[in-house]
Amino acid sequence: MFQSFIGLEIHIQLLTRSKVFCGCKAAFGEEPNSNVCPICMGYPGVLPALNEQAIKMAYLVARALDCSLSKQAVFERKNYFYPDLPKNYQISQFSSPVGQNGYMDIEFRRRKKKVSIREVHLEEDAGKMIHAGDISLLDFNRAGTPLLEIVTQPDLEVGEEAEFFLKQLRRLVRYLGVCDGNMEEGSLRCDANISVNHLGRGLGSKVEIKNLNSFKFVRKALNFEIERQQDILARGGSITQETRLWNENRDVTEVMRTKESAHDYRYFPEPDLPSFKPDKAFLKSIETSMIELPNLRRQRLIRACLLTEQQADFICEERETTDFFERALSCGAEPQAAAVWLASDIQKMLNRSGISISESPLTPERFAEMLTLISQKRIHGKIAKQVLEVIFDENKSPERIIKERNWEQITDRKILKGVVDKVLERNSPVVKQITQGDPKPLGYLMGEIMKLTSGRAEPGLVKELLNEHLYLSFIQVLSMGGAITGKVNGAGDISPGDLNDVIRQVEEQGDIPKSIRFEEIEISRILSEEITPEDWSSLIIALDSYLNRGNTSGIVVAHGTDTLAYTASLLFWFFPDPPVPVVLTAALNAEEAAENLSAAVVYASEKKGGIYVSLGKTLLSPLNLKFERIAHNGFKNWNLQSPLYCSKDLSLSLLPLSDRKELTLAIEQAINQVCILKIFPGMRGDYLISLMNTGVKYFILELYDTGTANLRESPYSLKKAFLEGKERGVLFFCTSQQEGIVDFSGYITSHELWREGAIPMGSLTTESTFTRLIVSLLASESDEDLLRLMEEFSEDINFRA
Amino acid sequence: MIYIEDHWQGLFLKPQQLKKWKKYANSADKKIGAFLQFKPDLAHISSAEHGELEGVPFAVKDNIAVRPFKLTCGSRMLKSLNSPYTATAVKKLQARGGVVVGKTNLDEFGMGSSTENSSLAKTVNPWDLSRVPGGSSGGSAAAVAAGIVPFALGSDTGGSVRQPAAFCGVYGLKPTYGTVSRYGLVAYASSLEVIGVIAKRVDTARMVFSIMHGQDDLDHSSLEYQPLPEVPEHLTVGIPIECSRDLHYDIDKSFKKTKDTLGELGFTVQEISIPSLDYVVSAYYVIATAEASANLARFDGIRFGERAIEADNPEELILLSRSRGLGDEVKLRILLGTYVLRSGFQDQYYLRAQKIRTAIRMDFEKAYSGVDLILMPVYSYPPFKFGGDGLDPFSQKLADIFTCTANLAGIPAMSFPASMENGLPIGMQFLAPPFGEELLFKACSIFEKIFPAPDSPIYSTEWSE
Numbered sequence A: 001m002f003q004s005f006i007g008l009e010i011h012i013q014l015l016t017r018s019k020v021f022c023g024c025k026a027a028f029g030e031e032p033n034s035n036v037c038p039i040c041m042g043y044p045g046v047l048p049a050l051n052e053q054a055i056k057m058a059y060l061v062a063r064a065l066d067c068s069l070s071k072q073a074v075f076e077r078k079n080y081f082y083p084d085l086p087k088n089y090q091i092s093q094f095s096s097p098v099g100q101n102g103y104m105d106i107e108f109r110r111r112k113k114k115v116s117i118r119e120v121h122l123e124e125d126a127g128k129m130i131h132a133g134d135i136s137l138l139d140f141n142r143a144g145t146p147l148l149e150i151v152t153q154p155d156l157e158v159g160e161e162a163e164f165f166l167k168q169l170r171r172l173v174r175y176l177g178v179c180d181g182n183m184e185e186g187s188l189r190c191d192a193n194i195s196v197n198h199l200g201r202g203l204g205s206k207v208e209i210k211n212l213n214s215f216k217f218v219r220k221a222l223n224f225e226i227e228r229q230q231d232i233l234a235r236g237g238s239i240t241q242e243t244r245l246w247n248e249n250r251d252v253t254e255v256m257r258t259k260e261s262a263h264d265y266r267y268f269p270e271p272d273l274p275s276f277k278p279d280k281a282f283l284k285s286i287e288t289s290m291i292e293l294p295n296l297r298r299q300r301l302i303r304a305c306l307l308t309e310q311q312a313d314f315i316c317e318e319r320e321t322t323d324f325f326e327r328a329l330s331c332g333a334e335p336q337a338a339a340v341w342l343a344s345d346i347q348k349m350l351n352r353s354g355i356s357i358s359e360s361p362l363t364p365e366r367f368a369e370m371l372t373l374i375s376q377k378r379i380h381g382k383i384a385k386q387v388l389e390v391i392f393d394e395n396k397s398p399e400r401i402i403k404e405r406n407w408e409q410i411t412d413r414k415i416l417k418g419v420v421d422k423v424l425e426r427n428s429p430v431v432k433q434i435t436q437g438d439p440k441p442l443g444y445l446m447g448e449i450m451k452l453t454s455g456r457a458e459p460g461l462v463k464e465l466l467n468e469h470l471y472l473s474f475i476q477v478l479s480m481g482g483a484i485t486g487k488v489n490g491a492g493d494i495s496p497g498d499l500n501d502v503i504r505q506v507e508e509q510g511d512i513p514k515s516i517r518f519e520e521i522e523i524s525r526i527l528s529e530e531i532t533p534e535d536w537s538s539l540i541i542a543l544d545s546y547l548n549r550g551n552t553s554g555i556v557v558a559h560g561t562d563t564l565a566y567t568a569s570l571l572f573w574f575f576p577d578p579p580v581p582v583v584l585t586a587a588l589n590a591e592e593a594a595e596n597l598s599a600a601v602v603y604a605s606e607k608k609g610g611i612y613v614s615l616g617k618t619l620l621s622p623l624n625l626k627f628e629r630i631a632h633n634g635f636k637n638w639n640l641q642s643p644l645y646c647s648k649d650l651s652l653s654l655l656p657l658s659d660r661k662e663l664t665l666a667i668e669q670a671i672n673q674v675c676i677l678k679i680f681p682g683m684r685g686d687y688l689i690s691l692m693n694t695g696v697k698y699f700i701l702e703l704y705d706t707g708t709a710n711l712r713e714s715p716y717s718l719k720k721a722f723l724e725g726k727e728r729g730v731l732f733f734c735t736s737q738q739e740g741i742v743d744f745s746g747y748i749t750s751h752e753l754w755r756e757g758a759i760p761m762g763s764l765t766t767e768s769t770f771t772r773l774i775v776s777l778l779a780s781e782s783d784e785d786l787l788r789l790m791e792e793f794s795e796d797i798n799f800r801a
Numbered sequence B: 001m002i003y004i005e006d007h008w009q010g011l012f013l014k015p016q017q018l019k020k021w022k023k024y025a026n027s028a029d030k031k032i033g034a035f036l037q038f039k040p041d042l043a044h045i046s047s048a049e050h051g052e053l054e055g056v057p058f059a060v061k062d063n064i065a066v067r068p069f070k071l072t073c074g075s076r077m078l079k080s081l082n083s084p085y086t087a088t089a090v091k092k093l094q095a096r097g098g099v100v101v102g103k104t105n106l107d108e109f110g111m112g113s114s115t116e117n118s119s120l121a122k123t124v125n126p127w128d129l130s131r132v133p134g135g136s137s138g139g140s141a142a143a144v145a146a147g148i149v150p151f152a153l154g155s156d157t158g159g160s161v162r163q164p165a166a167f168c169g170v171y172g173l174k175p176t177y178g179t180v181s182r183y184g185l186v187a188y189a190s191s192l193e194v195i196g197v198i199a200k201r202v203d204t205a206r207m208v209f210s211i212m213h214g215q216d217d218l219d220h221s222s223l224e225y226q227p228l229p230e231v232p233e234h235l236t237v238g239i240p241i242e243c244s245r246d247l248h249y250d251i252d253k254s255f256k257k258t259k260d261t262l263g264e265l266g267f268t269v270q271e272i273s274i275p276s277l278d279y280v281v282s283a284y285y286v287i288a289t290a291e292a293s294a295n296l297a298r299f300d301g302i303r304f305g306e307r308a309i310e311a312d313n314p315e316e317l318i319l320l321s322r323s324r325g326l327g328d329e330v331k332l333r334i335l336l337g338t339y340v341l342r343s344g345f346q347d348q349y350y351l352r353a354q355k356i357r358t359a360i361r362m363d364f365e366k367a368y369s370g371v372d373l374i375l376m377p378v379y380s381y382p383p384f385k386f387g388g389d390g391l392d393p394f395s396q397k398l399a400d401i402f403t404c405t406a407n408l409a410g411i412p413a414m415s416f417p418a419s420m421e422n423g424l425p426i427g428m429q430f431l432a433p434p435f436g437e438e439l440l441f442k443a444c445s446i447f448e449k450i451f452p453a454p455d456s457p458i459y460s461t462e463w464s465e
């Protein structure tokens, strides 16, 4: 087994007005050699003069990385000849850099880590040499612009983690306003050091990798190196200390120079610059320039505003977004609504107009005003979107817009009651149809009322009024088949049966309160083990339409036992906050059917909105449901301190529900890429690779205990499969075969799994992980998105309830 | 008080006089070769200021930038470089009316003690045309001694102002490190060097220094000049016992004479000890060459200077340009400097030299608690002959012992003509504590009264009559 140690050297271009040692403009993309003077061209006799803004930014970054700040920052000369280096030495820092011994906290693949920062130092950049045919051209505009180098300790382990760290660091320096963090344009540059060694032997030979000018290259080059070095070590070889270059065309690293040809930079103190001794006033100005850093701000917002991790990531990525958000809150905006609007409609408007939020006509004040209009029910969501468009087009306040356009919602009960009365009067046959038990025409009535009010009627109030007038309170019973509706045939086998039979039985038993009327809708008449993607999509579409109908007070889903754990958790993720209770029920045999169904109907009429599983009198959470025949009623929940019925806190952004066919196709596609595999002794890693060959992109691996598996070099090792998977972009999510929490932080093999890229799913069961994955696949646009959704349980479920 | 003799004042405002002076200057320079570029007309355009130096000509060593003059540093590498800017110290003199008339010869990049290391011209001693003028500011010293200018600027890294001044029988001031901006002085050893003045009279040196000093935003190692609170009426001079060893007969004689004269003039003379003196030459050459190896790296033929255009690639271009453009002494010092800075060798050389430097500073600090000034010879030898008949390069370096001490300690020092021995001027020097320039001027003035700078055989003021 191997260990890897990765350290990064990051260069950031500081956004100072002038160069670090002369008065030339520090600007990019201008006419070559237009921003130069005798000093930055290294003319004889000139001397450097330290730019105060640059040294201040340097101290600010060092402070933000919790470094101990140098009381006497020394500049040194780093000597090497290169045509784009005017003096043929670079003024840099060596013995006493601006900052030392700092750290940055990260959490990657659910593992918290302190990444140590060895040092932060200020230096000057070189010019640029361009080869054009057989001539070389030099542009010195960049020569002498300030660079800050941030060096980490070798605390990182895999390419993805290094990439993640780098992105966190970029967010930090952008937040501080000292660098724009553009890797492609070179304002943020990264070199990496990597050392791979046999487990337990500490650091081995160090290999430096250069030319990593994108986040992707950082990840790919490091993973390539890990594999390359592991291969060498596995064959009994040793690693050569050298510098390698990432070749982006061939996706490999190549030798650039060996240790023997390494530079001797002959550092010595720069005699032209006295050491910088920050005085009290300077240090105080650093403290006052310190802002709340993105990580802390993110955590605070999650706590204070109950934001999801995903929402918090979005809001905290850019400082101006975070500032906008908080200013809107101080103007009275409600955090949840503000977060949702910012990430969706407002982001869309900004993308369309190509401006940033601080440049847009939408001020935090206007935004808060708009949200208040919604919460005061003076406008509803649809109108709000129109208001937003007008703000962008005409630069006016929401109040003024709705006044000018007469868009204010009708919330006056008296006025609306008049309209409702009028519509009901005109449509008496339809009303009759509804009161006799067919709610379908309700949508038509709703439409008529909206027409009469030009869309300004408050929808919730209309629904309420309609319910009042029509005395509606329905419990819908949907059937997904299974023993609960099945029949025992002559041979003693169960075959799919008719829900109506059971309902009749229930009615005859008379356990249902008289006030409840229920109707049944048959989704499918199948056995539970025969559930297909199409059945799920039918169920979801049906649930969605009943949940939104307005006259549904509860829904019961009759389901088979075998796949109940899957369907229940699927609905849990899919409907994070249902307005009425959805109760899934099942029966182990036909005898229990009527009893269980009537109990479920009662729960559906009494409980608050949520997804429930009821089995007789037992009420269980749809999350982490396990079917164990020996358990009471055949089911129990794993790892839950108290049951969860609502996934609000862990919610995915709402999915657009299209038609059944499309949804079926989407679910099918998702499932086709997923495979659940229970690890067993002697299982060959090759199996996984052959599964990848059939198109599996996402594995859910059921591991032993808290998350271990065979990784020792042997045919039974999963290692090769992991490496192959990494190459192909395959993801591994790990659950346990036992009740318990999968945690990769403790045991050696499980840590190795983490290093290879597996993601521990904590307390989630295989079934709940599977459905979370399916729903995440539907909700995400990229693997990056997906990973974020899957990793969102930063705390374990059982503590969240 | 007369700072500058009458005939220099407003020279450039008097066309008739000026013409006569030019004729004299040209003929004098033909004999001694002090200037690399002598263009009084070129310079006059840039100076129309009023002040103490109004219309007064002066010369500048050609490693100090003056626009639009050349800036060759005596090197083939820079023989066609025109300076795009002017050094702060020169600008200050120009602002008081001073007129730069030309750039003087030097040992290439200031590396040498004879001006023989110039790749561009030969300068001779006005006292004896077969002898060197000293160096590296040999051109500046010769020009002053020949009466072409009343003063000239030089740079002193290890004695480069004081030693040629002594060889040519004029005054040479090396100010406290940092009191005169180095902006525009082509760096040889940045932590040691300073721009200094070579003048025919003490007062002239004093006035020029008073104009040049002061903190400069363009030089972060420069300091505000903070003169000592008071100059005592009666001066005590220390004589290091370590100075009397290995002196040339003439120097020894002059040194003893000077001690006696000082006593007669009312100075209190007492023996002191500077134990670290034995190590200064080694420490000086380690530090100076280390810094030089980096300072001279910029001469690569790419952005300015002589370029090997036939090179096939940038690396070859750098290599060829440097091999051809730089002289042997320069290459030797770059190699030495590169050697002492190698990783793994710094403890042994560079860091050890810095420790010696600290020890020297402390020795001087201790010494100045008992004396106001220290008297030392400037150089172990009188002006020597050119080439093989003269002093070999290694002995020349050993003889830097008395001058480079002040550079390592960062303290001011001034050489003065002390006596004539065998027809050649011999110089001695006073060293003072940091910012003690006024002590130097006072002591030198007292001595000047009984032994003013002698006129060299070439020297003449007939043109002004």
Ligand SMILES: [Zn+2]
Pocket (backbone or CB within 6 Å): A019, A022, A023, A024, A035, A036, A037, A038, A039, A040, A041, A144
């Ligand atoms: Zn510049």
